[in-house]
Amino acid sequence: MRDWRGGLLVLLTTAGLCGTAMAAAPLKPCRIEGIPNELLCGSLQRPLDPARPDGVKITIHYLVVPAMARNKQPDAVLMLAGGPGQSAIKVAPRVLQRLSRLNNRRDLVFVDQRGTGLSAPLECPDDSKLPITEQLDTAAQMRRLDACRATLEKLPYGQDGGLRFFTTTIAMQDMEAVRQALDVPQWNLIGGSYGTRAALEYLRQFPAQVRRTLIDGVAPPDMVLPASFSTDGQAALDKLFDAHAKTHPQLRADWAKLLASLPRAVTVQQPLTGVPEHFTVDRELLLRAVRGPLYQPALAAALPAAIQAAARDGRFDGLFGLTTAFGSGKGMKLAMGMHFSVVCAEDMPRLAQATDTPGTDFRNVDADMYARICKTWPRGDVPADFYKVPPAPSPVLLLSGGADPATPARHGERVAKALGAGQPARVQHLVVPEAGHGVMAVGCMRDVMFRFIDAKTDAEALPQDAACATRIPRPPAFQPVQGGPAQ
Structure with a gap:
């Protein structure tokens, strides 16, 4: 859940697509908030359940940003959003x-x-502006989610177990229907975070329809999100402590002191409203507050000062303010109904078999939360092949951040090995040591992306040189300005 508290992120055969394709609405000029020029929008009707083409229909919406040049290339770029639950548009x-x-x-x-944005959305009410005490009450959270699920199940596409049909496998069949509707011969796939899982699933189902694949922050289908988040969050936190050991030699001690002081009553200004509120910080809340900034090294650079202020002076405003900064911005809000429809179907059934060792501090925080939610959430069917990554039929470039608390390089390494089985030259895994969650925005990486996709031949596509990004150092620790005496 990407809110101010931090925390998580986050079927049928291809024959299910045949005979179910429906006429797409013609592309129409449209405008999107945040983009100044006119673009094109389209939509496509799809069966909620691919096995029942005459049953309930949903509408898949998409945005096309036309190529600037008249003599354009036919292979379009498909951007797969993260979450799960982000709206790509x-x-x-x-x-x-x-x-x-x-x-x-x-x-x-x-x-x-499907389940996000304009495509049969499964959204829960935004609770980010509720009083902190209401946000943090676990029982109240569960009641709000139960109420949200009940509301979603009353929607035309939520009735009679409809929430079961929002899995990644079915959603990628929608992407294939959009490709056919736009008459695109092949996609160039770009996926970030959960979008990497989506890209791998599309590549598995429709290998001939993919020209190039670029995945950033690899979240493979066998990841078991609630379990891996504890392991990877702990590794990122430990790396933060090591990175700032010289400037903050007491940071680990301050952290241990802070954990030992919990639970404790605090007063914090609600980050979005500025209203002072009184509540109790427990271990689970603190860990979620710390995890959010770890996603972005620029924000994580302020964590040492925030941890010190909380441990030594009892001031928690910095910690919760940093988490708000991480979760703010257009497009960051997740459709939580879609999020749980995916995670409860694809990850939770495998939790008992997960081999990740829980983090020393993070323990089972996320696993316990998802277990409570998924106990009553409708669960779709996932085929065994979904969890397999076959050899790549075309070039794949994987990107990982060495300081990523959610999808670090260990996952990219595993996927790169599977994709490169038999033909390792088709796959390259680039690790930017001091990057967080998402490498595409780092320095020169947009040029690396361009060269990879624009290369005329597969042989020219890989390998790519990303030394301009891999040499970027970690941001130094933030040092609060100390006010002097009034003049």
Whole structure:
């Protein structure tokens, strides 16, 4: 859940697509908030349940950013959003600049995956502005989610177990239907975070329809999110302590002192409203507050000062303010109904078999939370092949951040090995040691992305040189300005 508290992120055969394709609405001029120029929007009707083509229908909406050049390349770029639960169309303004060189000669396509944005959304009410005491009450959280699920199950596409049909496998069949509707011969896939899982699933189902694949922050299908988040969050936190050991030699001791002081009553200004509120900070809340900033090294650089202020002076405003900064911005809000429909179906059934060792501090925080929610959430069917990553049929470039608390390099390494089985030259895994969650926005990486996708032949596509990014150092620790005496 990407809110001010931090925390998480986050089927049928291809024959299910045949005979179920429906006429797409013609592309129409449209405008999207955050993008100044006129674009094209389209929609496509799809069966909620691919096995029942005559049953309930949902509408899949998509945005096309036309290529700037008249003599454009036919292979469009498909951007797969993260989460799970992000709207690709709402994310478009945030990523368009990074893809500007690709957009010179290629259309960019953003599809709101089923359950997100405009495509049969499964959204829960935003509780980010509720009083902190209401947000943090676990029983109240569960009641709000139960109420949200009950509301979603009354929607035309939520009735009779409809929430079971929002899995990644079915959603990628929608992406294939959009490709056919736009008459795109092949996609160039770009996926970030959960979008990497989506890209791998599309590549598994429709290998001939993919020209190039770039995945950033690899979240493989066998990841078991609630378990891996504890392991990876702990590794990122430990790396933070090591990185700032010289400037903050007492940081580990301050952290241990802070944990030992919990639970404790505090007063904090609500980060979004500025209203002072009184509540109790426990271990679970503190860990979620710390995890959010770890996603972005620029924000994590302020964690040492925030931890010190909380441990030594009892001031927690810095910690919760940093988490708000991480979760703010257009396109960051997740459709939580879609989020749970995916995670409860694809990850939770495998939790008992997960081999990740829980973090010393994080323990089972996320696993326990998801277990409570998924106990009553409708669960879709997932085929065994979903969890397999077959050899890559075309070039794949994987990107990982060495300081990523959610999808660090260990996951990318595993996927790269599977994709490169038999033909390792088709796959490259680039690790940016001091990057967090998401490498595409780092320095020169947009040029690396462009060269990879624009290369005329597969042999020219890989390997790519990313030394301009891998040499970028970690941001130094933030030092609060000390006010002097009034003049």
